[in-house]
Amino acid sequence: MADRNSKAYHAFGLFILVMLMQRADATEFRVGGTNGWTVPTDPKALSFNQWAEMNRFRIGDTLLFVYLPEKDSVLRVEKDDYVNCNTAKYLALFNDGNTSFKLNQSGPYYFISGISDNCNKNEKLAVVVIADRGKTNQTIPASPPSPSTEITPSVAPSGQESPSPPSSSPNRNGASSKVVGAMGSFGGFLLGFPLLSVL
Numbered sequence: 001m002a003d004r005n006s007k008a009y010h011a012f013g014l015f016i017l018v019m020l021m022q023r024a025d026a027t028e029f030r031v032g033g034t035n036g037w038t039v040p041t042d043p044k045a046l047s048f049n050q051w052a053e054m055n056r057f058r059i060g061d062t063l064l065f066v067y068l069p070e071k072d073s074v075l076r077v078e079k080d081d082y083v084n085c086n087t088a089k090y091l092a093l094f095n096d097g098n099t100s101f102k103l104n105q106s107g108p109y110y111f112i113s114g115i116s117d118n119c120n121k122n123e124k125l126a127v128v129v130i131a132d133r134g135k136t137n138q139t140i141p142a143s144p145p146s147p148s149t150e151i152t153p154s155v156a157p158s159g160q161e162s163p164s165p166p167s168s169s170p171n172r173n174g175a176s177s178k179v180v181g182a183m184g185s186f187g188g189f190l191l192g193f194p195l196l197s198v199l
Helices: 001-021 048-053 079-084 116-120 175-198
Strands: 029-032 064-067 075-076 092-094 098-102 105-115 125-131
Touching: 029 098, 029 105, 048 125, 075 098, 075 175, 105 116
Parallel strands: 029 064
Antiparallel strands: 064 098, 075 092, 075 105, 105 125
């Protein structure tokens, strides 16, 4: 009986170790930075799509949309509805003010404000998930812009996307999550070490 309990404990510990290792590399991206999910007002700031193109999104990453729930919302939509700012048709509606959306498959994702006028003022985001975290050979390398290149965002006419900036090196603006992930992996290793010696 004690031997069976010991094996169950070891199996559970190994399961926790695997879960910690899988989560160690996921990154949470706060959409819009400190401004959050809102109509862009600073002409010098990057548009949501320019920001997205400067990052690399992978399966397991999370987008965090922070906004005032009584004044805005987030819609996940198809590409045509994204281009046309169609708020009447959507795949998912979020209005909690602190929306965490997990990117669970590769390919494009399209988000717009639930307020059509906001979307027409460029409160919209297209994200492309490029690879599974376990398959790093699928990652698309980016080349840094030349030193003379400046990224100057401009507001697109109603219903159109902002112009794309030049590609830049990957910015995984999730350094703190990597530190926490590394600590979790180390903790999982310490937990799993006695288990592996018994097995």
